[in-house]
Amino acid sequence: MSKITNAFENNKIFIPFITAGDPNLDKTYDFILTMEKAGAPLIEIGIPFSDPIAEGPVVQCANVRALKGGCTTDKVFDMIAKVREVSNVPLVFIAYLNQLYKYGYERFLERCKEIGIDGVLIPDMPFEEKGELDELAGAYNVDIVSIIASAPVERIEMIAKQAEGYIYVIPAPEGEGMDGAAIAKAIKNVTDTPVAVRFDSDDDSMIDKVYEYTDAIMVDNALVHLIEEYGEQAQEHIYEYVMRMVGKANR
Amino acid sequence: MSKGRYGIHGGQYVPETIMSEVLKLEKEYEFYKNDKAFNEELNQLLAEYAGRPSLLYYAEKMTEDLGGAKIYFKREDLNHTGSHKINNVLGQALLAKKMGKKRIIAETGAGQHGVATATAAALLGLECEIFMGKEDTIRQALNVYRMELLGAKVNAVESGTATLKDAVNECMREWSNRLDDTMYVLGSVMGPHPFPMIVRDFQSVISREAREQILEKEGKLPDVVMACVGGGSNAMGMFYEFIKDESVKLIGCEAAGKGVDTDRTAATISVGSEGVFHGMKSYFCQDEYGQIAPVYSISAGLDYPGIGPEHAYLHDIGRAQYVPVTDDEAVDAFEYIARTEGIIAAIESSHAVAHVMKLAPTMNKDQIIICCLSGRGDKDVAAIARYRGVDLHE
Numbered sequence: 001m002s003k004i005t006n007a008f009e010n011n012k013i014f015i016p017f018i019t020a021g022d023p024n025l026d027k028t029y030d031f032i033l034t035m036e037k038a039g040a041p042l043i044e045i046g047i048p049f050s051d052p053i054a055e056g057p058v059v060q061c062a063n064v065r066a067l068k069g070g071c072t073t074d075k076v077f078d079m080i081a082k083v084r085e086v087s088n089v090p091l092v093f094i095a096y097l098n099q100l101y102k103y104g105y106e107r108f109l110e111r112c113k114e115i116g117i118d119g120v121l122i123p124d125m126p127f128e129e130k131g132e133l134d135e136l137a138g139a140y141n142v143d144i145v146s147i148i149a150s151a152p153v154e155r156i157e158m159i160a161k162q163a164e165g166y167i168y169v170i171p172a173p174e175g176e177g178m179d180g181a182a183i184a185k186a187i188k189n190v191t192d193t194p195v196a197v198r199f200d201s202d203d204d205s206m207i208d209k210v211y212e213y214t215d216a217i218m219v220d221n222a223l224v225h226l227i228e229e230y231g232e233q234a235q236e237h238i239y240e241y242v243m244r245m246v247g248k249a250n251r
Numbered sequence: 252m253s254k255g256r257y258g259i260h261g262g263q264y265v266p267e268t269i270m271s272e273v274l275k276l277e278k279e280y281e282f283y284k285n286d287k288a289f290n291e292e293l294n295q296l297l298a299e300y301a302g303r304p305s306l307l308y309y310a311e312k313m314t315e316d317l318g319g320a321k322i323y324f325k326r327e328d329l330n331h332t333g334s335h336k337i338n339n340v341l342g343q344a345l346l347a348k349k350m351g352k353k354r355i356i357a358e359t360g361a362g363q364h365g366v367a368t369a370t371a372a373a374l375l376g377l378e379c380e381i382f383m384g385k386e387d388t389i390r391q392a393l394n395v396y397r398m399e400l401l402g403a404k405v406n407a408v409e410s411g412t413a414t415l416k417d418a419v420n421e422c423m424r425e426w427s428n429r430l431d432d433t434m435y436v437l438g439s440v441m442g443p444h445p446f447p448m449i450v451r452d453f454q455s456v457i458s459r460e461a462r463e464q465i466l467e468k469e470g471k472l473p474d475v476v477m478a479c480v481g482g483g484s485n486a487m488g489m490f491y492e493f494i495k496d497e498s499v500k501l502i503g504c505e506a507a508g509k510g511v512d513t514d515r516t517a518a519t520i521s522v523g524s525e526g527v528f529h530g531m532k533s534y535f536c537q538d539e540y541g542q543i544a545p546v547y548s549i550s551a552g553l554d555y556p557g558i559g560p561e562h563a564y565l566h567d568i569g570r571a572q573y574v575p576v577t578d579d580e581a582v583d584a585f586e587y588i589a590r591t592e593g594i595i596a597a598i599e600s601s602h603a604v605a606h607v608m609k610l611a612p613t614m615n616k617d618q619i620i621i622c623c624l625s626g627r628g629d630k631d632v633a634a635i636a637r638y639r640g641v642d643l644h645e
Binding site: 049050051053054056057060064067072073074096097098099100101102103123124125126127128129131147148149150151152155159170172173176177 | 253254262263264265266267268270271410411416417420423424427428429430431524525526527528529530535537539540541542543
């Protein structure tokens, strides 16, 4: 059983996300440990990319800030290696395929294994292209996290059946297709792989309901927003936010 | 390996949020491309609205002046809206309408594709939104107003380098937010499959006509076929029907900006490396970590850090050659063709003209070059004046 699967065992969980290098890598190191301390059972770390086409303006700006500060893939690896000296919290990278391609798929996954990255989520690698990494990821024991969005049910089932780690669900904007509940239901029909749904709001009344159908939630932008606002002073805000969200998940 | 491959290049590397729509488009296009009624309607639009076939013009004065190969220009600049972009846009907009879409969105660099898309939307009764890098809205302010006159909404994109690649990013985001009634009309032979194929098919009318026209005029095939390359749609259209004619040399002219030995360039084949971006595997200008490089060219239409996957393949197998042309050379060519032939060609097309000027004198008088004049240069006049330090008091 992978560390990712363990994180979901018998629990509803909240998965925080931050962009590495925003505002700088020393702070990212602190923030990861802070989130763990606040109870986060699994953390997603974005490796900043020049053109994050799957992300909205808030995360885009975080990427720009990180790159301007000189953050590189190698420096992110080094920072995570330091985290691993003191923490075992399951970690998942979010990176665009070109970042892996240019680094070398094997070299990238080998380093992931070396420093204990448990999964990688690639926003621009759909099911049809997962052959790029399948074999290597298996060999290096890194889960490639699948994304599922509003789609014909056959497509949702096709992706879900082969998913590893957990399934990252992106609901359609209101009125534009399936919501999180509908997608989660279609997934649960065919697999036990945990489902994590991304929301753009952390409204209390909404969150109480969503845990009825999902194993985990992500709140798009929430922590990135805090870092944008408080920069190097974001630590205690991050702690409070993650505490609050973890509390809701455990209720 | 997945669909839509040109050697190792191409593919469908897009977020899952738009994947279903990309697959749907692929299916619909496979149906309509063989549908008689669709093709009749499109051909009628091309003939009676866009003004096809475009002329194959013998540039006698340039031929004499350069003293080598016979030079022909394929006059896409004479199409309605002033460039080759209309060929693709009429096809895609008609396809969107057949698919029941009410709204089309598009990226634009120089504004040519945006103007063509806004035009097709007006004609076919579709809502239209254009995404254009902020930097480009300044360089090409007239085209922004032109699109607005045609009823389109123009969004200035401020993220990243605020140029063409960022406009593409924004279109992909916008598409994923509103899939149901919206189709993304991509302007070049790039992006995820099926776009490189769709755009190439609609643009291949250029070489289909040119091949017939040159056989009629000269009774033989040309020795060289040339076009400028950004994403590569006019070049792909100009090359396509000649690919099987192995005696015909294919040359794509990339925008070298200030030069390929500087960091102010957009010559992807010269300075780029293999990568995966904007839905496709191809060549890109990027750094060692795969961060896409900010590129530069005087020409907003060639100012793109990648190249279409079929070009990448033609380069790999040696079927086509790609050469860099600098800002200076392109501006010289812009002025030269104006004075010599009385044609104000787009600064994009002038990159190809510049290479004609280098190559023609080295060839024999019985040899033939066909160069694609992809667009007209009215939009560039103010920028060229600025480049020469002329104050126009606009």
